[in-house]
Amino acid sequence: MRRRHFLTLSASTVGGLLVYSLDRTPSRVHAQEGTLRVPLKFFTEEQALDVAAAAARIFPSDESGPGATEAGVVIYIDRQLAGPYGKDRYRYTQPPFEKGLPEQGYQDAANPRDIYREGLKPLAGFHRREAAEQDKILTGIESTVFFTLLRTHTIEGMFCDPMHGGNRDMIGWQLIGFPGPRMSYLEEVDQYHGRAFRPKPVSLAEVVGHRVRPSEEEE
Amino acid sequence: MKRLAPVDAVIVGGGWNGLLMASELTRRTGLSVVVLERGEARKTQDYAAGMDELDYGIRLRMMQAIRDETVTLRHQTRERALPIRQYGSFLPGSGVGGAGEHWSGISYRYQPRDFRLLSHLCEKYGARSLPPDHALADWPVTYDELEPYYDRTEKMMGVSGKAGNLRGKRIEGGNIFEGPRSAEYPTPPMKSPYLAALFGEAARKLGYHPYPLPAATTSVDYTNPDGVSRAGCSFCGYCERFGCMIGAKSQPTNTLMPLLRGKKKFELRAGAWVRRIIAKDGQAQGVNYVDSKGEEVFQPATMVFLASWTLNNTRLLLLSQIGEPYDPASGKGVVGRGLTHQVSTAAATAFFDKPLNRFMGAGSAGTAIGDFDGDAFDHAEANFLGGGTLYTVCYGFRPMANFGVVPASVRSRWGREWKKSALEFYDRTGRISFYGEHLAYRQNYMDLDPTYKDHLGDPLLRLTLDWQDNERRMASFMSGKAVEIARAMGAQEITRFPGLGRYDTTRYQSTHLQGGAIMGANETESVVNWYLQHWRVPNLFVLGASAFPQNPSGNPTLTAVALTYRTADAVIDRYLKHPGTLV
Known part of the structure; x- marks a missing residue:
């Protein structure tokens, strides 16, 4: 049984910040105030802090708007790695594992959990470094499988449905003007030509009226 | 192995082609029909809660479980094929409705020239203009013969569009x-x-x-x-x-299942993984499958319809040793021949x-x-x-x-x-x-992989596939x-x-693969005749785009379904009266 790890996150950093969504109209991005203490399912607290710091360099919080920190990207990644995806449920994993051509796709035996565990080892203490130094370290591993996964997962954690742990308060969707899963645009689809249509985002649970069980909770 | 009571028709695969054949047989004859679908049962009401990009768009809930089975790929025969370990260039569907549930719905008719491509290109450019390694063939059916079935398919699905050529008028x-x-x-x-x-x-x-x-x-x-x-x-x-979620996209579950549900002589078995078609002395006897509880079952049947998508149709014929496997070196054999993508x-x-x-x-x-x-x-x-x-x-x-x-x-x-x-x-x-369009070449084909197996221990299908200069220049x-x-x-x-x-397995291209059990004018060059009836096993029909001699640019579903309507007419109007070869 693994020791219980928690990650304490500040959720207040974006309250009241003005961001410019893609219609170039300023709007207020809402996120809750205070701190969140989130139980971790896969990472240790130290690993989670390093992943959060790396994701924050990939998708920084800056003048163009909030980023991976506010969206809770690390929570998304933690849950994915703890669930079936982390254990390679969505991949054919029968041996032999042979080196292939790039066009034959990823062929290694290492699953996403293994890739993170190994990839994080040389990054120990990453979250305690200066931003410029962090960027230099990430530039050095840019072409690794680990970094490619981390970049993909950062984007996913920014823009997933909030039920998966990222995109907290739909902050990623607000940032790009994505309205989430809405039932119909029948009246708007041929009317908004050349001008932005930006309805308020809704989550899947809000649309269907009940909680939906996400894939990471499956066996 | 458990032996079930015989049925008149067993259909392998519950997608567009399998369920259409089931609905035609069920509605127009008194035959008993069983559809074996290896995925799960589904209905429209399930889909609202499925509007989640991660679980459906990225984790691909509607696709075949690649963990259990995939295909291997190599570009040329002298290379070692490796398994496609995660989905990329195409997305085979699973579950009732098959890929017809998650498709886009773009519904092209092919052009009249596509049905006689080899003749057309020779007439227009001369035989010398063709790539020396081509394996092009005319289809054994013309546009005009298929037109009424295209019309029927469009009306069944409610295809939206605007005609550009109405009875010859532009x-x-x-x-x-x-x-x-x-x-x-x-x-x-x-x-x-x-x-x-x-x-x-x-x-x-x-x-x-x-x-x-x-x-x-x-x-x-x-x-x-x-x-x-x-x-x-x-x-x-x-x-x-x-x-x-509202059934606007025509899918087998919302367009065909309403006609089948509750019909006494129709049965749909989900979770049924077919492993072999059993044939003896030129007659299919039925199929072996593993049911949803993991039990091995033999389902005897008077007719077998193989409708399990291009790749699995080919794989099942190879695993069942029905027909001669294609050999690219000699050009002999038929099963696996003419693999094309798009x-x-x-x-x-x-x-x-x-x-x-x-x-x-x-x-x-x-x-x-x-x-x-x-x-x-x-x-x-x-x-x-x-x-x-x-x-x-x-x-x-x-x-x-x-x-x-x-x-x-x-x-x-x-x-x-x-x-x-x-x-x-x-x-x-x-x-x-x-x-x-993707031309057919002698060297692009399918056979069984010598190394990699599925979760039951059956060999995976091996694709030998690469682009040639014609496709590169066209792109x-x-x-x-x-x-x-x-x-x-x-x-x-x-x-x-x-x-x-x-050919890159990591870039999504389309789920439009054709060939492997192509139709043709004779049994030395094709697996099925122009009613998609097996040349040597006349009570076996192989439905779907596996029958296309080459890919004619457009998306294949409409044409595949139109061909199934045509097969259903031939079976019901002629074959049932005189079982035997239709040509």
């Missing part, structure tokens, strides 16, 4: 390059999202002939000739890779200064031009044979898969500069896509045309398709 606004149609589309074209409208205006300005994509995502409320009613599309943007590219990615609202859309809401399809254009400036369709489709742009595309002028792929540009262009990026030529159109659409920056290179 009609502006439709695809004027299409073959003659006996009737207008059953429902009017879909509404045009902004990007599709921009494409249409630009194409017209350049002298092309834009038309609305034919869409099985019906545009208005529609009741088909079978009495099945469906709602019009609401452009929710959760379309391809998803099941339609030249499917993002011909141009265009960055605009106006928001496009790309989250609104449907898998087949778009605009296309046929000016570069087949021989609609002068090939004097083209150093390749054939052609295809340039189009833009507003399928519903979802952010997890699509965020991060930036113009070439932005060098970084992460960090502050990338983020700023990716945010700016997220909803200002449009794509002009291309799909083109590059069409990319040039797409860039011109993007410029006319007012794009600020444009990224060209980088080129086809070698």
